Amino acid sequence: xxxxxxxxxxxxxxxxxxxxxxxxxxxxxxxxxxxxxxxxxxxxxxxxxxxxxxxxxxxxxxxxxxxxxxxxxxxxxxxxxxxxxxxxxxxxxxxxxxxxxxxxxxxxxxxxxxxxxxxxxxxxxxxxxxxxxxxxxxxxxxxxxxxxxxxxxxxxxxxxxxxxxxxxxxxxxxxxxxxxxxxxxxxxxxxxxxxxxxxxxxxxxxxxxxxxxxxxxxxxxxxxxxxxxxxxxxxxxxxxxxxxxxxxxxxxxxxxxxxxxxxxxxxxxxxxxxxxxxxxxxxxxxxxxxxxxxxxxxxxxxxxxxxxxxxxxxxxxxxxxxxxxxxxxxxxxxxxxxxxxxxxxxxxxxxxxxxxxxxxxxxxxxxxxxxxxxxxxxxxxxxxxxxxxxxxxxxxxxxxxxxxxxxxxxxxxxxxxxxxxxxxxxxxxxxxxxxxxxxxxxxxxxxxxxxxxxxxxxxxxxxxxxxxxxxxxxxxxxxxxxxxxx
Amino acid sequence: xxxxxxxxxxxxxxxxxxxxxxxxxxxxxxxxxxxxxxxxxxxxxxxxxxxxxxxxxxxxxxxxxxxxxxxxxxxxxxxxxxxxxxxxxxxxxxxxxxxxxxxxxxxxxxxxxxxxxxxxxxxxxxxxxxxxxxxxxxxxxxxxxxxxxxxxxxxxxxxxxxxxxxxxxxxxxxxxxxxxxxxxxxxxxxxxxxxxxxxxxxxxxxxxxxxxxxxxxxxxxxxxxxxxxxxxxxxxxxxxxxxxxxxxxxxxxxxxxxxxxxxxxxxxxxxxxxxxxxxxxxxxxxxxxxxxxxxxxxxxxxxxxxxxxxxxxxxxxxxxxxxxxxxxxxxxxxxxxxxxxxxxxxxxxxxxxxxxxxxxxxxxxxxxxxxxxxxxxxxxxxxxxxxxxxxxxxxxxxxxxxxxxxxxxxxxxxxxxxxxxx
Numbered sequence: 066x067x068x069x070x071x072x073x074x075x076x077x078x079x080x081x082x083x084x085x086x087x088x089x090x091x092x093x094x095x096x097x098x099x100x101x102x103x104x105x106x107x108x109x110x111x112x113x114x115x116x117x118x119x120x121x122x123x124x125x126x127x128x129x130x131x132x133x134x135x136x137x138x139x140x141x142x143x144x145x146x147x148x149x150x151x152x153x154x155x156x157x158x159x160x161x162x163x164x165x166x167x168x169x170x171x172x173x174x175x176x177x178x179x180x181x182x183x184x185x186x187x188x189x190x191x192x193x194x195x196x197x198x199x200x201x202x203x204x205x206x207x208x209x210x211x212x213x214x215x216x217x218x219x220x221x222x223x224x225x226x227x228x229x230x231x232x233x234x235x236x237x238x239x240x241x242x243x244x245x246x247x248x249x250x251x252x253x254x255x256x257x258x259x260x261x262x263x264x265x266x267x268x269x270x271x272x273x274x275x276x277x278x279x280x281x282x283x284x285x286x287x288x289x290x291x292x293x294x295x296x297x298x299x300x301x302x303x304x305x306x307x308x309x310x311x312x313x314x315x316x317x318x319x320x321x322x323x324x325x326x327x328x329x330x331x332x333x334x335x336x337x338x339x340x341x342x343x344x345x346x347x348x349x350x351x352x353x354x355x356x357x358x359x360x361x362x363x364x365x366x367x368x369x370x371x372x373x374x375x376x377x378x379x380x381x382x383x384x385x386x387x388x389x390x391x392x393x394x395x396x397x398x399x400x401x402x403x404x405x406x407x408x409x410x411x412x413x414x415x416x417x418x419x420x421x422x423x424x425x426x427x428x429x430x431x432x433x434x435x436x437x438x439x440x441x442x443x444x445x446x447x448x449x450x451x452x453x454x455x456x457x458x459x460x461x462x463x464x465x466x467x468x469x470x471x472x473x474x475x476x477x478x479x480x481x482x483x484x485x486x487x488x489x490x491x492x493x494x495x496x497x498x499x500x501x502x503x504x505x506x507x508x509x510x511x512x513x514x515x516x517x518x519x520x521x522x523x524x525x526x527x528x529x530x531x532x533x534x535x536x537x538x539x540x541x542x543x544x545x546x547x548x549x550x551x
Numbered sequence: 552x553x554x555x556x557x558x559x560x561x562x563x564x565x566x567x568x569x570x571x572x573x574x575x576x577x578x579x580x581x582x583x584x585x586x587x588x589x590x591x592x593x594x595x596x597x598x599x600x601x602x603x604x605x606x607x608x609x610x611x612x613x614x615x616x617x618x619x620x621x622x623x624x625x626x627x628x629x630x631x632x633x634x635x636x637x638x639x640x641x642x643x644x645x646x647x648x649x650x651x652x653x654x655x656x657x658x659x660x661x662x663x664x665x666x667x668x669x670x671x672x673x674x675x676x677x678x679x680x681x682x683x684x685x686x687x688x689x690x691x692x693x694x695x696x697x698x699x700x701x702x703x704x705x706x707x708x709x710x711x712x713x714x715x716x717x718x719x720x721x722x723x724x725x726x727x728x729x730x731x732x733x734x735x736x737x738x739x740x741x742x743x744x745x746x747x748x749x750x751x752x753x754x755x756x757x758x759x760x761x762x763x764x765x766x767x768x769x770x771x772x773x774x775x776x777x778x779x780x781x782x783x784x785x786x787x788x789x790x791x792x793x794x795x796x797x798x799x800x801x802x803x804x805x806x807x808x809x810x811x812x813x814x815x816x817x818x819x820x821x822x823x824x825x826x827x828x829x830x831x832x833x834x835x836x837x838x839x840x841x842x843x844x845x846x847x848x849x850x851x852x853x854x855x856x857x858x859x860x861x862x863x864x865x866x867x868x869x870x871x872x873x874x875x876x877x878x879x880x881x882x883x884x885x886x887x888x889x890x891x892x893x894x895x896x897x898x899x900x901x902x903x904x905x906x907x908x909x910x911x912x913x914x915x916x917x918x919x920x921x922x923x924x925x926x927x928x929x930x931x932x933x934x935x936x937x938x939x940x941x942x943x944x945x946x947x948x949x950x951x952x953x954x955x956x957x958x959x960x961x962x963x964x965x966x967x968x969x970x971x972x973x
Binding site for chain 1: 552556561566569574578579589593595596601604607613631632633638641642645650651660666668669672705708709710713747773793794796797798811822826834835840844853854857858860867873874882960
């Protein structure tokens with residue numbers, strides 16, 4: 066099943082939707098030099114056609130609400146439907162960001178309380194809620210670290226990033242003008258402390274670390290790492306992508322981290338939206354607090370207010386105060402779960418990952434000894450001798466009704482298959498998934514051509530990504546138009 | 552599951568954690584039932600004042616507009632809302648095709664060749680465009696012309712301080728060192744800039760011209776592609792998204808085809824499967840952080856996909872005539888309101904003779920008192936700009952008013968009536 070583009074379904078003769086008349090009289094007219102010459106070629110569709118179009122598109126998606134979505138590093142847990150309702154309350158959704166503070170006390174209190182809760186979870190002293198996503202949070206935290214060093218008269222030009230890190234880490238560092246220096250992982254999948262020691266110097270502004278790392282392994286040398294990093298005056302930065310393993314179990318602040326970013330759309334159960342919006346709050350220890358983005362939310366007795374007067378602040382990282390609608394959902398999640406519930410969630414996430422990992426032993430290689438934390442990385446390299454790769458296994462899983470794990474990441478594991486089940490799946494689901502993987506691996510050995518032809522039960526078969534990149538078609542153009550795609 | 556693993560508790564799986572970092576207890580209140588959670592959040596919501604949308608005349612980058620019911624009906628579909636970034640294309644054709652349509656809609660709206668899948672907001676979109684230009688030209692200064700939204704400028708400066716480029720301002724600053732000239736149309740005050748002249752000056756010095764535009768205005772105003780801009784960015788909140796206290800909203804970026812490989816973020820492209828059926832995939836990923844790491848064009852990963860979907864439904868609902876009508880109604884009501892306000896004693900146009908779209912600055916006596924009186928009548932009055940310009944005494948008494956299709960004629964009458972009470 067495929068669906069034509071809205072542009073292809075457009076009906077030229079269709080009347081526009083009914084809209085109010087201006088109902089006022091004015092002699093004003095827009096001078097010609099500012100007028101649009103050619104109208105945009107937007108589709109013309111009636112409301113029922115529009116809804117059918119998008120509902121049909123919806124039915125062509127796999128989503129976490131209908132099936133297992135074990136995408137490693139993405140924490141595709143259940144998104145409570147209550148939180149959707151709450152974010153849409155007019156008392157939240159209809160607030161203008163420039164209303165007077167006295168009229169938005171509930172919103173400010175929510176932000177203030179969310180900040181305290183996130184501090185309690187991470188062991189940080191203050192949080193900034195402004196960043197719009199994880200990578201935005203990484204960049205914000207690095208800007209804060211950069212401002213801190215500059216305020217001390219130091220222009221440190223390097224940021225250390227492990228070779229197992231998410232791609233956003235080096236990209237965020239580069240966006241801050243830093244040179245990225247890669248730190249090797251040891252055979253046990255953790256930071257090679259010797260290599261780290263050799264790369265630390267007074268040129269280093271920060272080490273960016275994900276813990277548990279992207280292999281799902283806890284960096285057990287974390288206290289030594291923190292001491293080494295602080296020994297050269299650098300800061301230790303926590304990428305919160307994997308915080309779902311640690312809530313109530315241990316806190317980045319207690320491990321020696323100076324700054325963290327969180328992904329509310331992972332750990333705190335706000336929906337991913339097919340690629341956002343998320344939210345990436347940044348937390349810091351006391352000595353970095355002056356550099357937080359402004360405004361901060363402060364409290365004076367019963368009154369909450371924005372503090373714009375923060376002279377050492379790095380400034381703003383986006384307009385207004387953050388993805389408030391996402392903050393509402395995350396706050397509702399934290400309130401509902403409580404300290405006990407969040408702790409249980411992390412314990413359950415670790416249990417689910419270890420259980421699934423054990424169930425997959427024998428089907429896939431497990432290059433690093435367990436136990437793991439909330440996720441693990443397997444390898445499909447044993448299948449390559451049959452001409453089957455991780456991508457084939459992924460497509461086979463799609464045909465079995467599961468979304469696929471993250472494949473080919475982290476880069477340090479060949480044919481990586483990265484699996485994060487989360488705490489909200491039942492044992493029956495994990496078993497069904499494990500059975501499917503075992504079955505597919507058998508197929509790979511016996512009938513590899515079958516797997517390479519997957520998926521066969523989806524709206525389209527395997528799509529040609531090489532052709533898409535070689536001759537990019539990035540938009541619809543009307544038939545016969547001379548503006549060929551770039 | 553514990554039994555299958557041969558352990559008695561999850562604690563036994565946490566072998567790698569140093570005991571020194573183990574937390575005894577997470578210091579948060581215990582969890583609540585759904586009923587109590589909802590009550591707790593509703594109490595907070597009730598402590599905020601919601602102005603009737605027809606009585607909201609405050610803009611400054613966020614506007615109350617009519618949102619067709621179709622928008623919520625589509626973005627509430629969990630298949631869209633609870634999917635991840637579409638890495639597995641065959642199981643994500645809904646999201647991918649919707650983004651492909653969004654890219655086309657934005658390209659059409661701006662009259663440029665290509666657009667990306669979305670960015671966070673208008674302010675960060677402008678900063679991303681500046682960085683595109685810095686890389687493309689190899690120059691390290693951008694110049695802002697006209698009154699850019701002060702928060703956008705602050706964000707731009709924050710990016711510049713990290714990335715290492717300079718932000719200058721004013722037409723006279725444009726030189727052979729300039730990577731890009733940035734102009735907001737309409738500007739922060741709602742006034743129209745001579746964008747054609749700005750574009751020409753930029754190009755004469757080999758700089759790129761970047762226009763930061765209001766997407767609704769493009770139903771009526773010349774789009775960036777018609778005046779030769781190389782990159783267009785903007786804030787898409789008005790395309791079907793509620794104000795939501797400032798977010799989540801929608802950043803967009805479009806450019807000429809020569810710049811496509813400089814674009815930040817996700818791009819969806821068309822391709823086919825082995826049976827020749829059309830499909831869509833994430834493409835040109837060699838620009839992106841997960842492939843290129845520190846050499847990526849940007850660090851952006853999660854963007855604002857669901858907001859882009861809302862915008863697509865909104866624009867498809869309106870169609871070209873509907874969009875033009877919304878822009879015209881906004882224009883006419885704002886102009887009618889401006890004429891009536893400026894006829895009142897003690898109120899005058901702050902920049903007389905300057906054309907505007909649907910937001911305009913007036914200068915008035917007793918700003919606070921008048922706004923308080925409007926507030927007592929349930930009206931969210933205009934936006935005083937003085938707080939952003941402490942060193943510009945001539946802007947001390949300037950207030951921006953905006954009108955959209957939700958501010959009906961009776962609402963205008965009420966506003967004028969309250970304002971006329973001396």
